[in-house]
Amino acid sequence: MNIASSVSDLIGGTPLVRMKRTMEIEGLPAVLAMKMETTNPGGSAKDRPALEMILAAERDGLLxxxxxxxxxxxxxxxxxxxxxxxxxxxxxxxxxxxxxxxxxxxxxxxxxxxxxxxxxxxxxxxxxxxxxxxxxxxxxRNAFRPNQYANPNNPLAHTKTTGPELWEQTAGRITHFVAGAGTCGTITGTARYLKERNADIRIVAADPEGSVFSGGSGRPYLVEGVGEDFYPAAWDPDLYDEVIAVSDADSFAMARRVSQEEGILIGGSGGLAVAAAIEVAKRAGPDDIVVVLNPDSGRGYLSRIFNDDWMANFGFLTECDQCVGAVVDARGDAMAQLLYVNPSHTVRTAIDLMREHGISQVPVCKNTPPFAAAEVSGSVDELELMEQIAGDPSAMDLPVERVMSPKLPTVGVGQKIEYALELLHTSPALLVLAGGRPLGVLTRSDILAYFDQRLGAGDATR
Ligand SMILES: Cc1ncc(COP(=O)(O)O)c(C=O)c1O
The missing domain is CATH 3.40.50.1100 (Rossmann fold)
Known part of the structure; x- marks a missing residue:
């Protein structure tokens, strides 16, 4: 009989599968293989550290x-x-x-x-x-707090299981290991084992653009589960031969591509890792075996990465030829820089900015550019501010967060102009998103100017 004695015994021992179609389409000679962590009972690589951290806590009398x-x-x-x-x-x-x-x-x-x-x-x-x-x-509750960011049993789980599995599954022929880094448990733990067996194996960390591991500030990016704004305990750059930064747009596009081309439903961080692995494979030869670890399934991201409306609204998908992006392009320099105010800026600052640039609305954004869409906390409107000041002149010195209006509705660069027009019925301005980030504010007069320019240029659809 082959009956596991509990579901915990089914953690680890995940399969390794060749990504043949991807490499054929890319026209690359190396072997690219995916370590499929989705077959763990909880559907992700995190089952491994969870088990190890609990077993260690029992041994240490913490649980x-x-x-x-x-x-x-x-x-x-x-x-x-x-x-x-x-x-x-x-x-x-x-x-x-x-x-x-x-x-x-x-x-x-x-x-x-x-x-x-x-x-x-x-x-x-x-x-x-x-x-x-x-x-x-x-x-x-006198409880045990595993704290995966600082717990040495997190990387240890991968040194004890993921590393040896990969060594065995490739008969020691693995040449590159690519994985996303969050707590760094996966990459560091696996690298410790692999480098011990063969110091020439190249370890590549895949990191969202904006995260500290690839030199960013820690923001902004949308890929979940990877990248950080600080260095966790398991971060060990001596072990990594390379850190490759991948954009949200490329990570999401790759997640969709792998799901369709290989029939393996992966999430954004899996897409990120595969995108980095393809970069690595471009420099690899026919004898190289590049292993990429896919941490979890695309099932958890159906309403975002695999939802066309969400993807289009965040500016990741293009729905048409003549879309909002064309209006933005026609505006040229005016959209080159996002005009914004911080929540702590005064109403006076907001009014000065709007007057200087001849605009009537600006988004209120936390932090500094580039912003994530989620860092937009509201908007200010010239007319509304004027009403406030008319009622109480001291409002000039209030921070805008005290008087701001709700966020402007968003439209993706790849969405139809008709959709933007529909939204402009109920809002004087829209916030345009490209690659998940605010690009600029769009008004009716921008669209009018665009049509005017097109018709004036003798467009064929005239
Ligand atoms: C969803 C998710 N969580 C976490 C991680 C990172 O793993 P670790 O915390 O071991 O660095 C990844 C890696 O790609 C991931 O995709």
Whole structure:
């Protein structure tokens, strides 16, 4: 009989599959193989560290029978911990922010975990914040907090399992290992084993453009699960031969491509890793074996990466020939730079900016450019500000966040002009997104000017 004694015993031992079609289409001679972490019981690579961290906590006396695990996580690590906890009789409490979708909360609850939701819009030292609540619950419940970002058993799980599996599955012929880096547990742990066996194996970290690992500030990007704004304990650059930065647009496009061309449904971070692996494979020869690790499934991203409306609205897909992007191009320099104010800027600053540039609306954005779409917190409108000041002249010195209007509706660069016109019925201006980032503000007069220019130029559709 071949019956596993528990689902925990099914963690690891994931298959390695050739990405033959991708390499044929790319016209590259190397072997590209994907380590399919989706076949772990929780559907991701995080089952491995979850198991290892719990087993180590038991050994170290940090987790007693019937004990509680508290971890701030919204993702795959939570699922892994919940599975192992269910098997071994522990309670799990996961702390998330209200930014996380209902699906993620329901998924963890489905495994019997308790989920505590905290407001995202409070400072990190506020007692209601995600961090503070996790701290308080750990203390109150005398719980074990795995803390995957600092726990050495996270990379160790991969040194003990992922590395040896890859060595065996390739009969020691693996030449390159490519993986996304978040906590760096996967890349560092696997690299430690592989480099020990053969120091010539090249280790390549795939990183979202904007993350610190590839030299960014930590923002903005949309790919989930990878990239950071700080260096976690497992970050070990001596082990990495290269860090390749990949844009959101390329990561998402690759996720869709691999799902369609190989029949392997992967998410944005999988797309990111494959995009980096193809870059590596372009420099590899016919005897090289490039292994790319796919951390989880595209199932968790159906409403974003695999939803055409979402992709188009964020400026990742092009729906037409003459779309919003053409209006933007026609405006030329005016769109070259996004005009914005920070939430803390005064109303006076906003009015000066609008007068200087002859515009009537500007978005209110947190941080500095380039912005993520999620960093847009509202908008200010010339007319509305004037009304405020007419009622109370001291409003001139208020921060705009006190008086701002809701965010402008968004339109993707690749969406139809007709769609933009529809939105302009109810809003004086729209925020144009390209590659997930705000590009500029679009008004009716921009579209009018565009049509005027086209007709004036004797367009064939005249
Ligand atoms: C969803 C997800 N979580 C996490 C990671 C990163 O793994 P680690 O935290 O081990 O660096 C990845 C890597 O691609 C990922 O896709």
């Amino acid at each position: 007693e029978p019937g004990g509680t695990i508290v971890e701030p996580t919204s993702g795959n690590t939570g699922v892994g911990l919940a599975i192992v906890a269910a098997q071994r009789g522990y309670d799990c409490v996961f702390v998330m922010t209200d930014k996380n979708g209902a699906e993620k909360i329901d998924l963890l609850k489905a495994y019997g975990a308790e989920v505590v939701v905290c407001p995202v819009a409070v400072a990190p030292d506020d007692p209601r914040s995600y961090y503070k609540v996790a701290e308080r619950l750990t203390h109150e």
